[in-house]
Amino acid sequence: MASPLKKVICYKLWVISLIIFLFLTHNSALITQYYSFAQSSRYVRVAIFQDVSSLRLKIKGSYEIIDSVSNKVLNRGKNLNTTVTVYTDGILLGNTRAKTNKLFIKPYYPESVIINGRIFRGDIQLIKNNMKLSVVNHIDLEDYVKGISVRETSHYWPIDSLEAEVIVFRTFALYKMQENSKKDFDLTSDVYSQVYSGRAAERYRINKAVDETKDLVLTYQGKIFPAFYHATCAGYTEDAALLWNIDIPPLKGVSCNFCQDSPHFKWHNVLSQEEVKDALVKGGLRIENIKDILIIGRDKSDRITDLKIVNDKKDMKISAKDFRNILGPNIIKSTNFQVRVIDHDIVFEGFGWGHGVGLCQWGAYFMAKQGYTYKQILEYYYPGAQVSLITNR
Numbered sequence: 001m002a003s004p005l006k007k008v009i010c011y012k013l014w015v016i017s018l019i020i021f022l023f024l025t026h027n028s029a030l031i032t033q034y035y036s037f038a039q040s041s042r043y044v045r046v047a048i049f050q051d052v053s054s055l056r057l058k059i060k061g062s063y064e065i066i067d068s069v070s071n072k073v074l075n076r077g078k079n080l081n082t083t084v085t086v087y088t089d090g091i092l093l094g095n096t097r098a099k100t101n102k103l104f105i106k107p108y109y110p111e112s113v114i115i116n117g118r119i120f121r122g123d124i125q126l127i128k129n130n131m132k133l134s135v136v137n138h139i140d141l142e143d144y145v146k147g148i149s150v151r152e153t154s155h156y157w158p159i160d161s162l163e164a165e166v167i168v169f170r171t172f173a174l175y176k177m178q179e180n181s182k183k184d185f186d187l188t189s190d191v192y193s194q195v196y197s198g199r200a201a202e203r204y205r206i207n208k209a210v211d212e213t214k215d216l217v218l219t220y221q222g223k224i225f226p227a228f229y230h231a232t233c234a235g236y237t238e239d240a241a242l243l244w245n246i247d248i249p250p251l252k253g254v255s256c257n258f259c260q261d262s263p264h265f266k267w268h269n270v271l272s273q274e275e276v277k278d279a280l281v282k283g284g285l286r287i288e289n290i291k292d293i294l295i296i297g298r299d300k301s302d303r304i305t306d307l308k309i310v311n312d313k314k315d316m317k318i319s320a321k322d323f324r325n326i327l328g329p330n331i332i333k334s335t336n337f338q339v340r341v342i343d344h345d346i347v348f349e350g351f352g353w354g355h356g357v358g359l360c361q362w363g364a365y366f367m368a369k370q371g372y373t374y375k376q377i378l379e380y381y382y383p384g385a386q387v388s389l390i391t392n393r
C-alpha cells in the first residue's frame with residue numbers, strides 16, 4: 001500500500017505533468033491548422049538603411065565579420081566602434097579594407113549591434129551597391145514582430161486586439177519573405193512595408209502578445225496571404241481586388257460597426273488650389289488652375305474609384321488611389337471623402353484612415369473591449385481564413 005506521503009508526491013507530480021501538458025499544447029489545443037514553412041530560415045531580412053554614404057557601427061562584446069560572398073571569416077574581435085564607408089573594390093571598416101560587396105557582422109548572442117545610435121537584435125549585412133551602402137538586418141521572425149509593433153499599434157490596447165495584430169504582422173512578414181526570397185531583403189523598415197525600429201521599439205505587453213501567439217499565422221486554403229491592415233475603415237473594409245491584383249475571400253471586405261468611436265473615424269483637411277495643383281503636376285498630370293474636382297464613381301464600400309480634375313487645360317481623370325498617394329496618404333487619409341473647391345481652397349472631408357483592406361485596427365480594439373477573442377477578431381475581418389501554426393518540414 002502506498003504511504004500518504006507517496007500519494008501526495010504522486011498527486012503533485014500528476015498536477016505538474018498536467019500543467020506542463022496544458023502549457024505545451026496551449027496553441028495546438030486551440031489551433032488545428034498547420035502551415036508547413038518550406039524555407040530553411042525563419043530569419044527576416046529587413047533593409048534598415050538604404051543608399052547611404054557612411055554609417056557608425058558599434059558592438060559591445062564579441063563579434064565575427066564574414067565575407068558573405070566567399071563565406072570566409074575575415075575577423076573575430078571584441079568591442080567594435082567604427083565608421084563604415086565604401087571604396088572602389090569593397091567596404092571600409094575604419095581603415096580596414098574588405099575586398100567584397102557584401103559583409104556579415106555577427107555579434108555573439110546576446111550582444112546587439114548599434115547602427116547610427118539605433119540598437120538591433122540579430123545579424124547585420126552590409127551591401128555595397130553603386131558606391132553606396134545598404135544595411136539589412138537578419139532577424140528572427142518573432143523578434144522582428146516585437147520590433148515593429150509599437151510603431152504600428154499602441155501597447156496599452158486590450159491583449160486580444162494586440163494578439164490579433166501581431167498575428168497579422170507576422171503573416172504579412174512571412175508573405176514578403178516568400179515573395180522576395182530571391183532579393184537582397186524581404187521588407188523595408190518604413191511605412192511601405194511595416195515600420196520597424198529594432199530593440200528600442202519593444203514594449204512589455206506587445207512582447208507578451210508575440211510570445212503568446214508564437215508561430216501563429218493566417219492562412220487561406222493552406223497558403224499564406226498578404227494580411228493587409230489599416231487604422232480605421234469607417235464602416236466597410238475594402239475589397240483588395242479593387243486596389244491590387246488580389247482576389248481572395250478573406251480580402252473581399254466586410255461591414256464594420258466597431259470603429260465608430262475611433263479618433264480617425266472622420267477627418268478634414270484644407271489645401272490651397274496651388275498646393276493641390278503643384279502636387280498633381282509633380283505626380284505627372286498635365287493641369288493648370290484647378291476649377292473643380294468631380295467624383296466620378298464610388299465602390300460598394302463608398303470609397304471613391306475615380307476623380308475628374310476640371311482645370312484650364314483638358315479635364316484629367318485620375319484614380320482615387322493615385323490621387324491619395326500623390327497628395328500624401330496622411331493628408332488624404334482615405335479615399336472615402338467629399339471634396340469642394342471654395343475660392344482658393346480645396347476642402348476635403350472624409351471617413352477612416354488607410355487603404356481599408358483587411359484588419360480594421362480600431363475595430364479590433366473595440367471588439368477586444370467587448371470581449372471578442374483574437375481568433376474571433378481575425379475570423380471577422382478575414383472571412384474564410386484560418387489561424388495556423390507554422391511547422392518546419
Ligand SMILES: [Zn+2]
Nearest residue numbers: 233256259360
Ligand atoms: Zn472599422
